[in-house]
Amino acid sequence: MRCAVIVFPGSNCDVDCFHVWKDVLGQPTEYVFHKERFSAEDFDLIILPGGFSYGDYLRAGAIARFSPAMDSVYKAAEKGKLILGICNGFQILLEAGLLPGAMMKNRDLKFHCHDVYLKVGTADSPFTNMYLxxxxxxxxxxxxxxxxxxxxxxxxxxxxxxxxxxxxxxEKGNITDEANPNGSAENIAGILNEERNVLGMMPHPERCAEEILGNTDGKRLFMSILEYLEGRVKIGKSRRS
Amino acid sequence: MFNAKICVRFKNGVLDPQGAAIKGALNHLGFEAEDVRVGKLIEVKLKAGNLEEAKAKVRMMCEKLLANPVLEDFSFEVVEESI
Known part of the structure; x- marks a missing residue:
């Protein structure tokens, strides 16, 4: 299943995302430069990687959303292609209006760089069907x-x-204020769009997708995507009920 | 040529973590600040046929890029550059 990793000026997780889809999952993967457009038919999955696109000037993601590549991302999202925005990618999706809401500075004004525990809110998505x-x-x-x-x-x-x-x-799955690293509303770390084909998340699954990194919890996110794209799982159960 | 001064600030009700930190510092210095809100001042020099057109352009800039309507309000003033 073909994946495009969009490279913005200031992206710094693009190589990690590329590596996971290409080498860990063994799938065809290409970089798409922010100045390029692409056809939605050419890819099954589009990743907007983490980093500091355009130096986070004005607001994180605010300038990246006007890139030529983003025009193609809008069209791909409309056609139901899977769009995964990680960290800065999530910020771009919010600025682009592909997901609702906005990001503010962490409430303690600090840059947080550490592991967090996440409770899986829904497994009924193309991105999380291999979690419980x-x-x-x-x-x-x-x-x-x-x-x-x-x-x-x-x-x-x-x-x-x-x-x-x-x-x-x-660690036990309690959603508490102490476990909230940044002040996020309702402890939200990742959300889907209405059609469930666009996911934005702040944590980095691509940084925990191999044994050698000491944690493989993120690998199942990419495996979920592959399961879905290859037609082995259906989603939308909870929406029908 | 027109000069625009655009002020972008958080909407009322949106917690401003930077404002809270600055308020703490001001109070530490003994200023008894009640509330502090941090915004952005953006100055734009632009071409337009007349003042009304310049204002319309600045409004569009704000709506399209300079402010995020989920979080922020904007206000601006535009003056014609004196030669």
Whole structure:
């Protein structure tokens, strides 16, 4: 299954994402430079990697959303292609309006770079079908602006439509303020769009997808995508019920 | 040529972590600050046929790029550059 990793000026997790899809999962992978456009038919999965696109000037992700490559990302999202935004990629998806809400600076104004525990909010997605709902996993975060904000109606809708994919939690899965590294509303670490083909998340699954890195909790996210793309799982159960 | 001064700030009700940190520092210095909000001042020099057109352009800049409507409000003033 073909994956495009978009490279913005200032992306710094592009090589890691490329490596996981290409070498760990053994799938064809290409870089797409931010100045290029591409056809939605050419890819099954598009990754917006982490980093500091355009130096985070103005607001994280604010300038990247106007890249030529993003025009193609909008079209691919409309056609139901899977879009995965990690960290700065999540910020870009928010600025682009492909996901609701916005990011603010972490509430303690510090850059957080450490492992966090995440409670899986929903396994009913192309990205998380190999996790169990409610399961606790560990992934690293590395961001200064991961303090997710959305108005109360939006948060309510995300909950009602089962679109919160990961919550910051403690090791036992308790969603507490102490376990919230950045002040994110409702401890939200990752959300889906309404159609469930776009995921934005602050933690870095590509940094924990191999034994040699000491943690493989992120690998199942990429394996979930492959399972879905190869037609072995269906999603949307919770939406029908 | 027109000069625009654009102010972008958090909407009321949005917690401003930078403002809170600065308020703490001001109070540490004995200034008894009640509330501190941090915004951005953006100055833009632009070409337009007249003042109304310049204002319309600046408004579009704000809506499209300079402010994020989820979090932020904006205000601006535009003056014609005196030669």
């Amino acid at each position: 709902p409610g399961e606790v996993v560990k992934m690293p975060i590395a961001h200064g602006e991961g303090n997710y904000y959305a108005d109360a109606d939006t948060i309510e809708r995300l909950k009602r439509e089962d679109r919160i994919v990961f919550y910051y939690s403690d």
